[in-house]
Amino acid sequence: MIPKQQVKFxxxxxxxxxxKKAQAFLIEGEKCVEELLxxxxxxxxxxxxTEYLSQHRERFKDYKGTTYEVTEKILQQSGSLKTNNRVLxxxxxxxxxxxxxxxxxxLAIDDLQDPGNLGTIIRIADWYGITKILASENTVNFYxxxxxxxxxxxxxxxxxxxxxxxxxxxxxxxxxxYGAFLNGENVHTIKMSVPAIIVIGNExxxxxxxxxxxxxxxxxxxxIGCAESLNAAIATAIICDNMFRDF
Amino acid sequence: MIPKQQVKFxxxxxxxxxxKKAQAFLIEGEKCVEELLxxxxxxxxxxxxTEYLSQHRERFKDYKGTTYEVTEKILQQSGSLKTNNRVLxxxxxxxxxxxxxxxxxxLAIDDLQDPGNLGTIIRIADWYGITKILASENTVNFYxxxxxxxxxxxxxxxxxxxxxxxxxxxxxxxxxxYGAFLNGENVHTIKMSVPAIIVIGNExxxxxxxxxxxxxxxxxxxxIGCAESLNAAIATAIICDNMFRDF
Numbered sequence: 478m479i480p481k482q483q484v485k486f487x488x489x490x491x492x493x494x495x496x497k498k499a500q501a502f503l504i505e506g507e508k509c510v511e512e513l514l515x516x517x518x519x520x521x522x523x524x525x526x527t528e529y530l531s532q533h534r535e536r537f538k539d540y541k542g543t544t545y546e547v548t549e550k551i552l553q554q555s556g557s558l559k560t561n562n563r564v565l566x567x568x569x570x571x572x573x574x575x576x577x578x579x580x581x582x583x584l585a586i587d588d589l590q591d592p593g594n595l596g597t598i599i600r601i602a603d604w605y606g607i608t609k610i611l612a613s614e615n616t617v618n619f620y621x622x623x624x625x626x627x628x629x630x631x632x633x634x635x636x637x638x639x640x641x642x643x644x645x646x647x648x649x650x651x652x653x654x655y656g657a658f659l660n661g662e663n664v665h666t667i668k669m670s671v672p673a674i675i676v677i678g679n680e681x682x683x684x685x686x687x688x689x690x691x692x693x694x695x696x697x698x699x700x701i702g703c704a705e706s707l708n709a710a711i712a713t714a715i716i717c718d719n720m721f722r723d724f
Numbered sequence: 725m726i727p728k729q730q731v732k733f734x735x736x737x738x739x740x741x742x743x744k745k746a747q748a749f750l751i752e753g754e755k756c757v758e759e760l761l762x763x764x765x766x767x768x769x770x771x772x773x774t775e776y777l778s779q780h781r782e783r784f785k786d787y788k789g790t791t792y793e794v795t796e797k798i799l800q801q802s803g804s805l806k807t808n809n810r811v812l813x814x815x816x817x818x819x820x821x822x823x824x825x826x827x828x829x830x831l832a833i834d835d836l837q838d839p840g841n842l843g844t845i846i847r848i849a850d851w852y853g854i855t856k857i858l859a860s861e862n863t864v865n866f867y868x869x870x871x872x873x874x875x876x877x878x879x880x881x882x883x884x885x886x887x888x889x890x891x892x893x894x895x896x897x898x899x900x901x902y903g904a905f906l907n908g909e910n911v912h913t914i915k916m917s918v919p920a921i922i923v924i925g926n927e928x929x930x931x932x933x934x935x936x937x938x939x940x941x942x943x944x945x946x947x948i949g950c951a952e953s954l955n956a957a958i959a960t961a962i963i964c965d966n967m968f969r970d971f
Contacts, residue, residue, distance in 0.1 A: 705755075
């Protein structure tokens, strides 16, 4: 049995204020919890159905935190997902480390609002071996449970560093900055230099004018049909796929 | 003033049963409503804030249906979106037309569940000039308001035809069928034939075994990093971008 107070505590982690206070965050669903247990994040609480817990003893044999056997109803009451019927976990946030850019590609997110979009971008970065993302302070929070869920476990491998993005970019004059626009050089033919920072804009407004001024090279995805634009995560995926074609 | 009964009617269009009964569907947000008014769909109801209606008289000068001036609160009560603060519309569903495949690329969706994913795929198809999508009967409904919203207006240009997908594919032996898997030929190097059908699988399970048996050519997206898979809409975008590289 899980105490009511714990259900309330886990549920409170949907809100940034309570995550910050507890320095903890919520991870829902089998795939994300599996990746969490294999990562260097510290797991504090695990709550799974009887079926899940009996099927996956092997996965958490080294786990030392608290485990609760719960019903599907409790899982859904504690978490943010209406569809989670297996497991959730609470883990400790990591301390922010120094953010340096080596000979690599880094993504920069300018005010993205949708948690699903940020999570999907983290998953894309992980697919292409990009391990660092810069995010403007107004971008949706990395530890939002909907972001974590959309990463499908990639949150364990990709670091998101929040900063004053224009100040950060302005201070990195030696690193070429690319930005996705509706005009610019064709991503099919451009050969990007390394290191590079690729800036992705807000869902509705694209890249802000302040950040636009810091972009060295505008790039665009060729369009054949009629849609006015592409979703931010979709554009990121197509750019990444083109960046890594020669590998 | 909008009658309470109309608010209730509009709200009921979130459910397939009521859409079917009314042969009508719900369109929310400025971009989607703008595209609706420019399309050959018949608009039945328009409900906008005083500000929206006064700013965009030009857009609906030819519109003959009912218009309601409403508050943001009413918009959110009538619709499915918590963030819609401008306008919504109700339009008449179109009668299904005969689905034929010419010398073109067609997407086929095998049991996709998430409305945002289907809407995003419709938007991607529209970006690349693909106007026809086949969908298995268990795929989320095209007229679901969350699907419509995620298309960002592309629902007006892309037709989705629901059918027994394995029966349909089995009957089209002269058209090459490609399917996205975690193995297969590299999308960076394959040259796809036209016409072709590109099959996209379910979010969790990929392409079903029944449909897998009908695929002529497996294709895959090269991975450099560690994520186990890509989101279905993301995979669709990368495949489309590669299909159209020579245009």
